[in-house]
Amino acid sequence: xxxxxxxxxxxxxxxxxxxxxxxxxxxxxxxxxxxxxxxxxxxxxxxxxxxxxxxxxxxxxxxxxxxxxxxxxxxxxxxxxxxxxxxxxxxxxxxxxxxxxxxxxxxxxxxxxxxxxxxxxxxxxxxxxxxxxxxxxxxxxxxxxxxxxxxxxxxxxxxxxxxxxxxxxxxxxxxxxxxxxxxxxxxxxxxxxxxxxxxxxxxxxxxxxxxxxxxxxxxxxxxxxxxxxxxxxxxxxxxxxxxxxxxxxxxxxxxxxxxxxxxxxxxxxxxxxxxxxxxxxxxx
Amino acid sequence: xxxxxxxxxxxxxxxxxxxxxxxxxxxxxxxxxxxxxxxxxxxxxxxxxxxxxxxxxxxxxxxxxxxxxxxxxxxxxxxxxxxxxxxxxxxxxxxxxxxxxxxxxxxxxxxxxxxxxxxxxxxxxxxxxxxxxxxxxxxxxxxxxxxxxxxxxxxxxxxxxxxxxxxxx
Numbered sequence: 001x002x003x004x005x006x007x008x009x010x011x012x013x014x015x016x017x018x019x020x021x022x023x024x025x026x027x028x029x030x031x032x033x034x035x036x037x038x039x040x041x042x043x044x045x046x047x048x049x050x051x052x053x054x055x056x057x058x059x060x061x062x063x064x065x066x067x068x069x070x071x072x073x074x075x076x077x078x079x080x081x082x083x084x085x086x087x088x089x090x091x092x093x094x095x096x097x098x099x100x101x102x103x104x105x106x107x108x109x110x111x112x113x114x115x116x117x118x119x120x121x122x123x124x125x126x127x128x129x130x131x132x133x134x135x136x137x138x139x140x141x142x143x144x145x146x147x148x149x150x151x152x153x154x155x156x157x158x159x160x161x162x163x164x165x166x167x168x169x170x171x172x173x174x175x176x177x178x179x180x181x182x183x184x185x186x187x188x189x190x191x192x193x194x195x196x197x198x199x200x201x202x203x204x205x206x207x208x209x210x211x212x213x214x215x216x217x218x219x220x221x222x223x224x225x226x227x228x229x230x231x232x233x234x235x236x237x238x239x240x241x242x243x244x245x246x247x248x249x250x251x252x253x254x255x256x257x258x259x260x261x262x263x264x265x266x267x268x269x270x271x272x273x274x275x276x277x278x279x280x281x282x283x284x
Numbered sequence: 285x286x287x288x289x290x291x292x293x294x295x296x297x298x299x300x301x302x303x304x305x306x307x308x309x310x311x312x313x314x315x316x317x318x319x320x321x322x323x324x325x326x327x328x329x330x331x332x333x334x335x336x337x338x339x340x341x342x343x344x345x346x347x348x349x350x351x352x353x354x355x356x357x358x359x360x361x362x363x364x365x366x367x368x369x370x371x372x373x374x375x376x377x378x379x380x381x382x383x384x385x386x387x388x389x390x391x392x393x394x395x396x397x398x399x400x401x402x403x404x405x406x407x408x409x410x411x412x413x414x415x416x417x418x419x420x421x422x423x424x425x426x427x428x429x430x431x432x433x434x435x436x437x438x439x440x441x442x443x444x445x446x447x448x449x450x451x452x453x
Contacts, residue, residue: 125446183446195442202375219446
């Protein structure tokens with residue numbers, strides 16, 4: 001038998017092979033952020049809070065997108081996307097019924113088990129709510145395992161607030177201590193105006209017995225981590241998610257390398273003591 | 285310039301003992317010497333204001349130090365014919381305004397109550413005179429106001445970075 005006669009092995013579910021999924025709905029969160037749902041009945045994707053998928057718009061390209069749906073419902077997979085580049089703009093323009101490619105899930109999840117028995121403090125800026133939403137949903141499912149659950153949510157303006165339904169529901173049923181602030185507003189907005197960092201010294205939680213999940217622009221995470229350290233939270237219990245330059249998703253291509261870390265493989269979730277020094281290096 | 289009706293009434297006398305305790309419990313006064321808090325209490329009065337009340341108006345003389353005890357206040361700037369822009373909201377334990385300390389002693393922004401507000405007012409003219417007479421208190425209060433300015437500047441820088449970041453890919 002020659003090489004040419006050998007049976008061709010058709011790639012099925014490899015780390016670098018995406019599967020086609022049909023978009024079941026597109027929910028507009030804000031003017032430039034959508035949540036895209038797929039219903040992978042044939043191939044449910046089990047994931048942990050904080051993990052991400054590589055989402056492929058055929059003919060355009062692939063982008064790393066955090067999973068924003070409930071991990072206990074693998075039959076519904078959601079990704080929340082802000083339109084900033086070619087791929088994410090194409091994702092924002094998708095219509096229900098379109099087929100996209102998804103491979104994953106990848107990466108190290110949020111350490112929810114470590115937070116059990118402690119206060120869980122979630123701090124987000126902008127679309128940073130998407131990667132932590134599954135963690136909040138999962139923590140609420142096991143509410144008795146946690147102390148206080150506090151959410152500090154920052155947004156650029158009231159019209160940039162995502163997951164408003166969740167915020168309203170959590171605030172109404174008092175399952176979470178929700179604090180929302182925006183960077184700018186006009187009169188008529190009745191909530192807080194100012195950076196989310198300003199809330200950190202004021203909200204009630206036990207800095208010596210808490211786990212922090214922090215997600216947003218890196219500068220926001222840097223300011224927030226400084227405020228948390230100032231309040232006495234140990235660096236090893238402040239967790240951030242870094243999603244720079246993901247490409248392969250499996251630590252092969254080196255695209256997302258940050259010092260000795262491959263963000264896609266070693267992260268995207270890191271403790272602050274693992275990455276703080278790296279984030280200070282301008283050349284990285 | 286006429287004083288608009290919405291601006292708080294002139295300072296009224298309060299009970300210095302109660303005010304001393306109230307002042308001592310406010311973060312702005314945390315750690316001040318007892319004698320200094322006592323001296324400040326003699327310049328202070330406690331007030332409540334309803335939602336919509338302007339505590340201060342841009343361009344008006346800055347004659348008061350406001351220490352928030354309860355409620356929310358919005359720091360605003362407005363152009364004629366446009367919606368007011370809310371720069372920041374201030375809350376329990378915070379201080380409204382520092383123009384009372386620095387010449388030309390005029391407010392730079394408007395401050396409006398968003399909710400029922402309870403606060404302590406200190407007569408700034410008398411407070412500056414007290415600071416001049418007692419250099420230790422003067423230095424202490426100047427440093428505290430300086431810290432407020434630095435904190436607000438850092439938060440404003442963070443705010444600017446976050447606003448700019450939104451438009452980056």
